[in-house]
Amino acid sequence: MEYMILINGDESAPRPSYGEPGYEEFMATWLAYTQRLIDGGHWVSGANLHPSTTATTIARGFGTGDTLLDGPYAETKEQLAGYYLIRAADLDEALQLAAAIPLPAGAIEVRPVSYRPDAS
Amino acid sequence: MLALLTHRFGDLGLADDAVQDALVSALSWESVPDNPAAWLYTVAHNRAIDLLRREAAARRRLLRAAPELTTPPPPNEEEPMIVEHSPVGDEQLRLMLLCCHPALDRDTQIALTLRLVGGLTTTEIAAAFLVAEPTLAQRIVRAKRKIRAAGIPLSIPAELGDRLHTLLTVLYLIFNEGYLARASEGHRLALMDDAVRLTESTDALTPGHAEVEGLLALELFTRARTAARFDAEGEIVLLEHQDRSRWSLSDITRADAALSSALSRMEPGPFQLHALIASRHAHAATPAGTDWPTIAALYRQLAQMDRSPVVALNRAVAVAMAEGPDAGLALLDEVTGLEEYHLYWAARGELLRRAGRNDEEVRSALLRARELAANPVERRHLDRLL
Numbered sequence A: 001m002e003y004m005i006l007i008n009g010d011e012s013a014p015r016p017s018y019g020e021p022g023y024e025e026f027m028a029t030w031l032a033y034t035q036r037l038i039d040g041g042h043w044v045s046g047a048n049l050h051p052s053t054t055a056t057t058i059a060r061g062f063g064t065g066d067t068l069l070d071g072p073y074a075e076t077k078e079q080l081a082g083y084y085l086i087r088a089a090d091l092d093e094a095l096q097l098a099a100a101i102p103l104p105a106g107a108i109e110v111r112p113v114s115y116r117p118d119a120s
Numbered sequence B: 001m002l003a004l005l006t007h008r009f010g011d012l013g014l015a016d017d018a019v020q021d022a023l024v025s026a027l028s029w030e031s032v033p034d035n036p037a038a039w040l041y042t043v044a045h046n047r048a049i050d051l052l053r054r055e056a057a058a059r060r061r062l063l064r065a066a067p068e069l070t071t072p073p074p075p076n077e078e079e080p081m082i083v084e085h086s087p088v089g090d091e092q093l094r095l096m097l098l099c100c101h102p103a104l105d106r107d108t109q110i111a112l113t114l115r116l117v118g119g120l121t122t123t124e125i126a127a128a129f130l131v132a133e134p135t136l137a138q139r140i141v142r143a144k145r146k147i148r149a150a151g152i153p154l155s156i157p158a159e160l161g162d163r164l165h166t167l168l169t170v171l172y173l174i175f176n177e178g179y180l181a182r183a184s185e186g187h188r189l190a191l192m193d194d195a196v197r198l199t200e201s202t203d204a205l206t207p208g209h210a211e212v213e214g215l216l217a218l219e220l221f222t223r224a225r226t227a228a229r230f231d232a233e234g235e236i237v238l239l240e241h242q243d244r245s246r247w248s249l250s251d252i253t254r255a256d257a258a259l260s261s262a263l264s265r266m267e268p269g270p271f272q273l274h275a276l277i278a279s280r281h282a283h284a285a286t287p288a289g290t291d292w293p294t295i296a297a298l299y300r301q302l303a304q305m306d307r308s309p310v311v312a313l314n315r316a317v318a319v320a321m322a323e324g325p326d327a328g329l330a331l332l333d334e335v336t337g338l339e340e341y342h343l344y345w346a347a348r349g350e351l352l353r354r355a356g357r358n359d360e361e362v363r364s365a366l367l368r369a370r371e372l373a374a375n376p377v378e379r380r381h382l383d384r385l386l
Helices: A023-039 A091-099 B002-009 B012-026 B036-065 B088-099 B106-117 B122-128 B133-149 B161-179 B186-205 B210-223 B249-264 B270-282 B292-305 B309-323 B325-332 B342-354 B359-372 B376-385
Strands: A002-010 A043-048 A056-061 A065-070 A078-087 A107-112
Touching (some): B088 B161, B106 B161, B122 B133, B249 B270, B359 B376
Antiparallel strands (some): A002 A078, A043 A078
């Protein structure tokens, strides 16, 4: 089965930027996690997103047309920061893999994929 | 039977539907077959295959008509998944663990366990938990859908500990719902028996787990008091006023056996401590003969394992009985987070009264308890105190 892992975190939490001290270590934990997914045959895809301040949202009402919003869909403290699309035997394995994500604080949502046109 | 079929077809919803259909067809039996269980299993099994074929056919039609709406069929969908056969006991345990999977919320775990393992109907569960039947039916349908779509496995994890603890917690909640029933609510009181039955089968399926035996002992010690817990009018009778000769000796004897077996394993846990406390009450011939110092000491141990404020509240009451109301009130002052819990205010009022505090203080605590109590039996009891 395939699962989408949605990683939500507090964007105001401090984290090192490229070139700052601690950046290498910070990235190493994420790279190690990604490698673990690849080595275990779980990797399908994944991405890190720019902060939600860079988001543009198309709001569509019934028959009222589209409105562009400067910002994310939901104005919550925790915002979608990235995702992994993984392959796992069942929910137990997916949850185990999701729990190993090196996110210091936040919420990790695991959703089964219902249909993916380019799934092999 | 449900567990067997679920394992065989890898689909809980399908298995449940098939069993239901088989049971409905059994209603038209003119005479009972020689082996009704085997007969039912065969009917349910054939029905499951029939349902699978029908689903496959429907999917093929949909695929032709609207290919963009269908998900690609899983491989071998024509042939139901046949898995290696294992003993019925394991199937049953798998099903129990599935119903109590941590990815399902607590109310759903309870409803599924009673429905799929306990064999209660949706109507019975809805009545027992005082929820509307459509709400409960919807909860079960949604859960089956999630189990299937999210791929919640029907398996026994290598590390059984946490999963078993969740299962025990669910069984204890079912038991408590029965314990909180009124004398007139026979169908809800029966939840105690359901919980005992399910705890017994969990014990049989996972031999050697001290906490399972601890929970069983706790339930039996508690159920033993049922006949003495209500007066002729159905009003609640407090532990100290109960006619102890009406306690069930057979429940107490069985509880003793389960508890001593649990303790011999040297794996302490909260259910065993609760059971030990219940056993001190069960073996006190009179209220005055209650071993309060031991009970207070057991609560102190329990408070170290379980930091919930309700345990802290019970500990304060036990200490008040062992050392006097002022010692109890001092502990009660440290309890936080129970401002909306009626028993906190009831205990506070009672301890203030025993400590000889002024009537106004006592009354306002009891009034607060009366305001918060949802259970009519408890509410009437507080009315009498007021």
